Amino acid sequence: MMNxxxxxxxxxxxxxxxxxxxxxxxxxAIERGEEKMLPGLGVLFEVIWQHADDQEKTMMLETLEDGLK
Structure with a gap:
């Protein structure tokens, strides 16, 4: 319930x-680098993901994959 x-x-x-x-x-939030900001960024990403079409999701996953190499 807290979440x-x-x-x-x-x-x-x-x-x-x-x-x-x-x-x-x-x-x-990113520049501050504070751990307490991570949940907020996660919620914003959740909203983006929920409203993205399949092509946009693929693009985000490719960008994420490239960024983690």
Whole structure:
């Protein structure tokens, strides 16, 4: 139940944000490198994944695979 509340809180905090605000949130989380920011990035990725078509998912997986080489 705690995870669901965290997920909902993260989504609530960024709902209605424009692309610039979303980018700032992502860049800030990555640049800070704080462990506590990882769940938020995970939730944002979950939203992206859920709304991506198969081609977009393949592209993300290829990018991820290349980045992990």
């Amino acid at each position: 669901l509340n965290l997920r909902n809180a993260i989504i609530h905090n960024v709902s209605g944000n424009n692309q610039s605000q979303l980018k700032d949130t992502i860049v800030d």
